[in-house]
Amino acid sequence: MGTAFDAKIDQAEVTDLGEFAKTRKIRYFMVSFTDLFGAQRAKLVPAQVISDMQKDGAGFAGFATWLDLTPAHPDMLAVPDASSVIQLPWRPEVAWLASDCIMEGKSVGQAPRNTLKRLVAEAAEQGIRVKTGVEPEFFLVTPDGKQISDGYDTAEKSCYDQQAVMRRFDVIAEICDAMLELGWKPYQNDHEDANGQFEMNWEYDDVLATADKHSFFKFMVRSIAEKHGLRATFMPKPFKGLTGSGCHAHISVWDLSGKSNAFADKSKELGLSDQGRHFLGGIMKHASALAAICNPTVNSYKRINAPRTVSGATWAPNTVTWTGNNRTHMVRVPGPGRFELRLPDGAANPYLMQAVIIAAGLSGIRTKADPGPRSDVDMYREGHTVTHGAKLPLNLLDALRAYDEDSELKAAMGEEFSAAFIKMKTTEWNAYASHFTQWERDNTLDI
Template sequence: MTLDLAAYAKEKGIKYFMISFTDLFGAQRAKLVPAAAIADMQKEGAGFAGFATWLDMTPAHPDLFAVPDASSVIQLPWKKDVAWVAGDCVMEDEAVEQAPRNTLKRQIAEAESQGLYVKTGVEAEYFLISPDGTEISDPYDTAEKPCYDQQAVMRRYDVISEICDYMLELGWGPYQNDHEDANGQFEMNWEFDDVLKTADKHSFFKFMVKSVAEKHGLRATFMPKPFSHLTGNGCHCHVSVWNKDGTENAFADPSMELGLSEQGRHFLGGIMKHAEALVALTNPTVNSYKRINAPRTLSGATWAPNTVTWTGNNRTHMVRVPGPGRFELRLPDGAANPYLMQAVVIAAGLNGLRAKADPGKRYDIDMYAEGHLVTDAPRLPLNLLDALRNYDADTELKSAMGEAFSSAYLKLKHGEWNAYASHLSHWEREQTLDI
């Protein structure tokens, strides 16, 4: 039974609803709707001009409506009279195929048609920086190896504890918070869940972290590589696939290598097969490739992959199998669209199941120290343009993600690359002004 948002507003004291959707570039778009109007909005949706966001539309397109999915509603813990709710984009009573949440829901439906139920978790890293974005916010956070730094995390206790308190209040099951490998960088973990719920929580988490940081006079960024000498922001994705009612892990088989079942190996095989293309979605910005192809950082490691390899419990590879019945994709970064990241993982994995794909040789070496010894594994793209070309050439993955989505995404992302390529940088002037 669908939750009545008007009744929810009366029960919770909600004055406004923030009906939100995420566009192709991961930007969160919203309208603030008075509770008195939410009944109509729940039926018809909040109206937007699609061209005014990063969707492949023109000013001549009809109104786009974000229809709230009441099951996703979250009362803002820091502003109790406002509730956030994820919207599904429709136009002229038809689902907008290119919209990221719709794209994910199609993949979920495809998995369900095969009797499978996907559960995921994310590790969303971020920096707390100065309001102007030029430096980390804590001038005392200078250690060469700051990961798990007790003093540094306590200097940001007010921000971290406030966010964690909110996740506890929301019932997300947060279980640890830490200072990450870069100065000024943090990570907060919560329990894995149904893949759509995880994507909605991921989207809301980014909104919440930024809001709380601003409340404390700081700025939070999930930018993949905001500082050249420091480790970048990853967004590791933990994946498991279950039976239809979510009671039995279809990836788990204690008799198999690393406890990963035959189905799990084929799903992983799909990730490996399509890695050079799916990176266009898991690492979607120009800046992303400065993280996955970074030189050694101040701490001594980038913690990011640059080669398509998998392993057991070893963090130097693209995919890690840390325990039975699941794997961790370490490729995505902080710019990944919460919905598209999950959608492309499912699409690639399901293709691997259909094709009975083999994930290939397992490597247990330290890729940072001995990666040069691996000569038969593909390298990840060096830049966004190469990633987009790989995605465009991968007709199986494009088709699985949907032709309308793929066409729109490639068009807008090529436009982004062209804007970057035409930009005159400070480096260019330094290198060539006197030639």
């Protein structure tokens, strides 16, 4: 990228943002938070006043974002977390900060990052440290979002297409260079299964760090794509007939030192310890409710319930099953000490996705949940032979109802959060259901 600064930061040592600004020649900070719908909100704060913001927070009208608040509510203050600071590799005079939302001196229970931090603390009380890695997929499309940006990207089997990835080298390389400079340890980038689709991977980390990086990654990808005259979308299913964008999560649990993997036991099936199996049992037990968080949009269900795509496979689950190293199931155990949840999609809120994984997993450990029988069939060809797995929700409304009926998971996620999420998402569903579509005109005009 040719930047003239060292983007790597020992974030644990950053405590005084004012001094950080002077040392790093920062002119502005983006004090950012993520709302219930996953939208990123920020204020651009001059470096000269960042010390005040670090103490008191930047003021927001919560109602102006997707939170269950009204215009009558007092200011919501976004208090930046200095340990999350990231200097923008493509604009180094600006630094980004994840923030915790406070109102009248109290944590805003429905705020996604607050929800995740509370669950991280609950896990720590049980001697558990959850680490995750994510695999975000996205499309590079034209500015109007109506078609993929590369007119030559038309192959039926486009996954790993080296010509296609090289035609978008400038964008992909700039994003990867940024991650290298930030010390994220990215390790591979590829053209994905759909035309115009890409995936970029970096090293796993503690869940809060992964969520902060994931949030920043989405901002960075969009920003760099726009710089090159393109548009990046994490929409789960932007094009009919093409594979949708997932955001698979690789999950492991460690002791509090982070050195001993509590999920690893070579003497057990697939190298997954009893504790790991119970954690997986919690995921399986709460899977239908998890869909409301991991697949949070109307469009999400066009990915997990899609017919066969142009490439021959959707690469998305539609049934609550688990397996070994087999990508046709909702959960796969690719190796000892970890498993991959393939349910989440590109629209998943970076903080809520991690929070609900912990909530379901802790539930499983607490109740010693059994994940049920393992299945190794090809779900895309032989799924009809599997009788023990429930079907995932068919639409957002079904998922919201499943979440609302799951009192244990709702309580684990927090009653304030759960009530706000269900209310806001049900309103979104109702808006969708009342929308008059072209399909209705095409199919019922003459009835």
